[in-house]
Amino acid sequence: MIDPTEPPLSLNRLQRLRLALRKTVPSQTLGTHLRRKQGQSLQFRDYRAYQRGDDIRAVDWRASLRRGDDGDLIVKTFEAEERMTLVLIADVRPAMRLPQAAPKLIYALWALRCLAQVAAEAGDDVVFATVFGRQNANPLRARGRAVPDAARRFAREVWLADDPGLEAEPEARVDAIAALLKPASVVVLLSDMLFADTSGDVTRLAQAAQKNRRMLLVMEMDTLAMEYAAFALGGPVRLATVEGRAYGDTPRLFGNDIYDGLQTKVADHHNDLRRKWARSGLVWPDPVIWPVGLQRAGMADVFNTTFPLSPLFRAVAAQGGI
Amino acid sequence: MLALLLASVAGAGLVAWHMQRRAPPPVKLSFARLLPEPPVSETTERRFALTVPLGSVAFWLRMLALLAALGVLMVDMNRRGAVGDQGIGLRIVLDVTHSMGLPQDRVTRLDAARIVAEAALVQASASGQSVCTELVLAGANAGAPGAVSGLSDAAVRPEGGDVAALVAAAAGPVADCPLTHVLVVTDARKPALDWAPDGPVFLWHQIGESVANTGPRSVSFTPPGLGSGRAKIDLVVAGFGDVPAPVVWLDGPGGRIPVTLQPSPDRDQVWLGNATPNGAGHYVAVLEAGGAYGGDDRLAFVLPEVEGLAVDWRLAGLAAPRGVQGSGRDGLLVVDLADVGPEEWARPLLAVYPGWPNGGQVGRIGAFVQDPALLAAINLDAFELNAPRTVSGPLPPGFTPVLTDNAGGVYIARRSNPLGLIVPAPLRDGGEVEALSLTLFFTALADLAGRGTMLPAMEWRDAQGQVIEGAALESDTARALDAAPPLSLISPRATPAQDVPVWPLLALIALVALMAERALMLWRGVRHAV
Numbered sequence: 001m002i003d004p005t006e007p008p009l010s011l012n013r014l015q016r017l018r019l020a021l022r023k024t025v026p027s028q029t030l031g032t033h034l035r036r037k038q039g040q041s042l043q044f045r046d047y048r049a050y051q052r053g054d055d056i057r058a059v060d061w062r063a064s065l066r067r068g069d070d071g072d073l074i075v076k077t078f079e080a081e082e083r084m085t086l087v088l089i090a091d092v093r094p095a096m097r098l099p100q101a102a103p104k105l106i107y108a109l110w111a112l113r114c115l116a117q118v119a120a121e122a123g124d125d126v127v128f129a130t131v132f133g134r135q136n137a138n139p140l141r142a143r144g145r146a147v148p149d150a151a152r153r154f155a156r157e158v159w160l161a162d163d164p165g166l167e168a169e170p171e172a173r174v175d176a177i178a179a180l181l182k183p184a185s186v187v188v189l190l191s192d193m194l195f196a197d198t199s200g201d202v203t204r205l206a207q208a209a210q211k212n213r214r215m216l217l218v219m220e221m222d223t224l225a226m227e228y229a230a231f232a233l234g235g236p237v238r239l240a241t242v243e244g245r246a247y248g249d250t251p252r253l254f255g256n257d258i259y260d261g262l263q264t265k266v267a268d269h270h271n272d273l274r275r276k277w278a279r280s281g282l283v284w285p286d287p288v289i290w291p292v293g294l295q296r297a298g299m300a301d302v303f304n305t306t307f308p309l310s311p312l313f314r315a316v317a318a319q320g321g322i
Numbered sequence: 323m324l325a326l327l328l329a330s331v332a333g334a335g336l337v338a339w340h341m342q343r344r345a346p347p348p349v350k351l352s353f354a355r356l357l358p359e360p361p362v363s364e365t366t367e368r369r370f371a372l373t374v375p376l377g378s379v380a381f382w383l384r385m386l387a388l389l390a391a392l393g394v395l396m397v398d399m400n401r402r403g404a405v406g407d408q409g410i411g412l413r414i415v416l417d418v419t420h421s422m423g424l425p426q427d428r429v430t431r432l433d434a435a436r437i438v439a440e441a442a443l444v445q446a447s448a449s450g451q452s453v454c455t456e457l458v459l460a461g462a463n464a465g466a467p468g469a470v471s472g473l474s475d476a477a478v479r480p481e482g483g484d485v486a487a488l489v490a491a492a493a494g495p496v497a498d499c500p501l502t503h504v505l506v507v508t509d510a511r512k513p514a515l516d517w518a519p520d521g522p523v524f525l526w527h528q529i530g531e532s533v534a535n536t537g538p539r540s541v542s543f544t545p546p547g548l549g550s551g552r553a554k555i556d557l558v559v560a561g562f563g564d565v566p567a568p569v570v571w572l573d574g575p576g577g578r579i580p581v582t583l584q585p586s587p588d589r590d591q592v593w594l595g596n597a598t599p600n601g602a603g604h605y606v607a608v609l610e611a612g613g614a615y616g617g618d619d620r621l622a623f624v625l626p627e628v629e630g631l632a633v634d635w636r637l638a639g640l641a642a643p644r645g646v647q648g649s650g651r652d653g654l655l656v657v658d659l660a661d662v663g664p665e666e667w668a669r670p671l672l673a674v675y676p677g678w679p680n681g682g683q684v685g686r687i688g689a690f691v692q693d694p695a696l697l698a699a700i701n702l703d704a705f706e707l708n709a710p711r712t713v714s715g716p717l718p719p720g721f722t723p724v725l726t727d728n729a730g731g732v733y734i735a736r737r738s739n740p741l742g743l744i745v746p747a748p749l750r751d752g753g754e755v756e757a758l759s760l761t762l763f764f765t766a767l768a769d770l771a772g773r774g775t776m777l778p779a780m781e782w783r784d785a786q787g788q789v790i791e792g793a794a795l796e797s798d799t800a801r802a803l804d805a806a807p808p809l810s811l812i813s814p815r816a817t818p819a820q821d822v823p824v825w826p827l828l829a830l831i832a833l834v835a836l837m838a839e840r841a842l843m844l845w846r847g848v849r850h851a852v
Contacts, residue, residue: 098352166350194353224353231349236363238346242354249348252360261358269356 005155007110007117008300009307014117046077084185085125086316087209088112089177091191092158093132093170095243099230102294102302104221108190109155110303111219111313113148115188118317120147128154129177131202132170132195134161139180169244172197174205181208186215186316193220193270193287196243203276210281219312220287224266228259229292285311329392336388340375383839390832397828400821409452410814411501411522413467414439415491416476417508418459420617421796423478424509424530431530432478435507438527439473442505442809451814454499460508462792464491467499482617482792485513492524502815511801523815525807530799534563537618537797538570538607539592543599543776545628547768553628555599556775557581557607557621561591563800568593569610574625576600581607602627606783616784618793623780631771636661637674640748643764654770659713659744667718670741672770674763677710677733677746678755685709688728695769696724696734696743699761708755709733710746717744734762741770 047063050073058075067074090112096105112128119126126147129139142150172195181187187209197203209216231237236251274284288306291298307313351357375381416439422432439457446453456467461479464487485508492504501522506512509530517524537560544554559568572579583595599605602625612619632653635642642656655662655671662673687706690697712731717723721735721744735744743766748759782793790796 095352095355098350100350104352192352194356196355227351227353236365238348239354239357239360240348240350242351245355245357247354247360251363253363254360258358258360262353262356265356265358266353 003152003156004106005109005113005152005159007113008303009110009114011117013308014114015121047074048077049073050075084119084122085127085183086115086119086185087127087129087177087180087187088115089129089131089187089189090158091132091189091195092130092161093195093243094163094166095170095194096192097163098166099223099227099290101230102223102226102290102296102299104192104223104290105159106296106299107221107288107303107307108219109159111190111307112188113151113155114307114313115316116142116147116151120144125183126151127180129180130158131172131174131177131189131191131205133158133173134164137173138176141180166243167241167246169196172199172201172205174201178205178208181211181214186217188217188219188312188316190219191221192223193218193273194266197273203273206277206282207279210277210279213281215281215283216277216279217312217315218282218284219310220270220284221290222287223290224259224262226290226292226294228254228262232259283312283315285315329389329396332388332392333385336381336384337375340378340381340384380839380842383835383842387832387835387839390828390835393828394825394832397824399824401824401827410446410449410454410503410812411499412442412446412453412455412503412505412812413458413492413499413501413522414442414455414470414473415458415460415464415488415504415506415508416473417483417488417506417510418461418476418479419483419796420478420480420790420793421482421509421530421615421799424533424615424799426530430478431509432476434529435509435527436473436476438507438529438806438809439470439505442812443470445809445812446503449812449814456497456499458491458494460487460491463487464494467494467497480617480788480790482790482795484795485510489513489515503812505812509799512804523811525809525811526804527806528804529806530803532563532801532803533614533799534561534565535613535615535618535797535799536561536565536568536609537612537615537782537794538609538621539794539797541607541621541623541778541780543625543778544774545776547631547772552598553625555581555597555605555625557583557595557597558586559583559593559595559609560797561593562613562798565591565613566611568612570595570607571610572597572599572605572607574600574605575603599625601625613799615796615799617790618782618797619785620783621780622783623778625778626776633771634669637747639750640763643767654741656767658747662718667720668740670770671743672766673742673744674747675711675713675744677712678708678749678759679751680709680711683709683711685712685733686728687733688726688730689723690725691723691736693724693736696736696765699765700758704758705762708758710759713744734766743770 047060050059054075058077059073060076063074063076064072090105090108092105096108097103116126116128120142123144124147125141125143127139127141128151130137140150140154189206195202206216232254236253238249238251239247241247274282277284288310291302294302416432416435418432422430422435424431426434443455446455455470457470457472457476458467459465459472459476460483462481462483488506488508488510492506503523503525505525505527507527507529509528511528512526515524539558539560541558542556544556546553555572557570559570561568567585568583570581570583572581577600579597579600581595581597583593586592586594604622604624607621607623609619609621633642634653634655634657636655636657653670655666655669657666657671657673659673659675662671685706687702687709690702709727710733712727712729712733713735717732717735718737720737720739721742722737723732723734724736725734726732732744733746736742745762745766746759748763749755782790784790784793
């Protein structure tokens with residue numbers, strides 16, 4: 001059976017990539033990533049004066065002789081190699097399954113599995129979590145080679161989960177995620193960023209995700225033009241109730257003015273979120289835009305051409321690793 | 323009419339269903355929460371605006387399914403099935419009547435027939451084509467088709483049969499094996515058949531040499547009556563082939579009774595015999611040297627106890643004849659016409675009226691009915707010369723004239739149910755008229771009191787006493803032996819087409835149309851969702 005969450009990107013291509021994060025983000029114990037702090041790797045970091053307690057084997061005798069007669073010894077320091085933790089959060093609101101012709105959730109799950117694959121190649125930890133998901137849904141944690149399989153299971157569970165329906169306003173459930181942020185190096189949020197954060201829970205999560213020099217990367221998916229163009233020229237239409245917004249059974253007219261108003265409201269909404277979320281670690285690049293007329297069959301091409309070049313992917317992954 | 327009405331209603335309903343124009347489903351937008359309030363459309367569309375569905379593939383598929391389903395319920399037609407592949411469907415009809423047990427070249431006719439059947443099976447198998455076979459055993463009646471493995475277990479049955487059973491077995495209904503060949507193996511001759519020219523190849527293989535045989539065919543019993551004082555047994559014996567004059571005796575109560583046989587004056591090879599039985603009881607007509615077939619040499623029958631003639635004799639001037647015993651109210655009433663009581667008209671009766679002497683009148687016979695039982699013994703010329711008076715007054719209800727004068731007066735009248743005759747009373751004057759009157763009176767009495775000839779229940783037995791049902795059907799063992807058809811005729815042939823009902827095809831069409839409609843709608847749904 002074909003797995004719809006299987007990313008169309010070449011696995012060979014992903015296997016050549018490694019996580020490439022800022023060297024200042026939090027990390028854990030020994031790993032593969034070079035850090036800016038002193039450690040036990042083979043990567044030279046700096047010279048400094050010998051201090052009591054330093055390993056005598058770290059003394060650079062040649063440099064100490066060049067230092068002269070003051071008698072101070074010079075020791076070499078090396079950078080540390082530590083393991084990263086990548087937190088991948090998917091927005092699973094029922095509205096993410098729209099548009100029906102090319103669901104945003106599919107794109108998000110593809111991106112999630114690609115990022116997880118990159119993290120797995122360097123043995124990093126990955127945490128999979130959802131916002132607006134079902135109640136009592138616990139995040140899934142995996143490390144190294146176990147990550148791809150965990151990512152596949154997580155994506156399938158999300159895609160095959162019962163659809164609660166579009167009508168109700170989704171409830172953000174972020175408590176379980178907040179507890180896992182402590183060892184995280186970077187947090188990636190995959191969403192269309194159209195949700196209502198009336199309780200402020202998501203904003204608090206975003207702010208917490210940037211503490212301790214952590215990074216919060218937002219991957220925004222923009223389907224406004226594609227969805228609007230699909231029906232706006234066809235005459236009056238009835239709108240379904242979505243996330244608490246009801247339009248009744250009366251057909252409505254749509255024109256450019258409505259679209260302009262929509263863009264304005266969405267921009268205001270995003271600006272409001274940016275303002276609330278803005279901390280030192282927020283990276284919210286331009287969105288991935290759905291082409292007008294996109295169908296399910298064309299999603300793979302769109303993903304292949306947009307995701308590897310997206311600012312988010314380039315900000316996280318690099319060939320050869322670091 | 324009902325079918326037409328039902329079909330019309332169903333078809334109209336389907337068309338009406340398709341002529342609706344349904345509102346499209348509401349559009350789902352992921353950004354609907356942030357959408358500015360769009361203006362309401364002023365134009366309204368009718369929910370049930372009519373559209374012509376002729377361009378809808380789903381409509382035609384549903385219409386096809388509907389019509390086919392109605393056809394399943396209402397059409398009672400058959401279609402000519404396709405002609406099958408080249409192959410052999412062989413039905414073997416094996417005669418297992420009693421004569422098949424006759425010896426034939428150190429075996430029996432049945433053994434010889436079995437060899438022929440096995441040879442036919444080998445011939446069919448040698449064709450290399452698909453072969454299906456079945457075996458039908460035919461005795462007095464045709465059996466049901468079975469497997470040819472039953473050939474070895476086939477045994478002669480103690481019963482006779484005729485070719486009608488064989489033909490019925492050959493033309494019996496076809497079950498799982500489409501027939502291309504029918505082989506009948508029997509010792510009987512092939513009858514004239516109206517076999518369908520496009521039906522299976524029909525082969526009649528006759529076995530058994532022609533051998534002479536004799537057998538009793540039937541027996542009849544005549545109880546004692548007024549005309550004959552003793553009971554009588556009549557026996558018919560038939561011979562087939564070159565046979566000597568048969569010798570028959572009866573074994574029964576009182577021992578062996580010889581039967582006198584005379585050749586039939588009008589039929590060859592048939593002898594008629596009679597004997598006087600010794601009362602009621604079980605009898606066996608035994609044929610001595612009865613020829614090749616022994617199953618018909620003994621004919622057993624039972625003679626019933628016969629009571630004497632019961633007559634209620636009330637004629638004062640004439641005594642009842644010997645052999646007649648008096649009875650109460652049940653027997654034949656012999657009485658003067660004037661003395662018949664009102665309730666006695668319902669009894670069988672012989673009523674006499676005073677016709678003689680006629681007082682010198684000269685009568686002329688008028689219209690009369692041919693009634694040989696009554697008038698054969700009467701010379702009508704002598705009767706006319708000495709004609710009696712006619713019945714005075716009207717005839718009693720139920721009586722019709724038999725003999726009248728030219729003036730319409732009735733000399734003799736008869737009633738059929740219950741039996742009744744009105745004749746002139748016998749005259750005892752010693753003259754010429756006395757003989758005439760007594761002859762007429764006693765002829766009428768014998769006619770009413772006669773009990774005819776009885777056919778007793780009979781059965782044939784062989785020398786061991788085993789009952790052979792209908793053995794007389796097996797007696798003709800001297801029939802000509804026809805040449806056997808070559809078994810090479812059992813060769814591959816296209817199995818014939820058969821009439822098959824149409825409704826399964828219509829049901830299949832309905833099912834396929836429904837599945838196609840569902841698949842179409844599913845495909846459209848998936849495409850819409852994608």
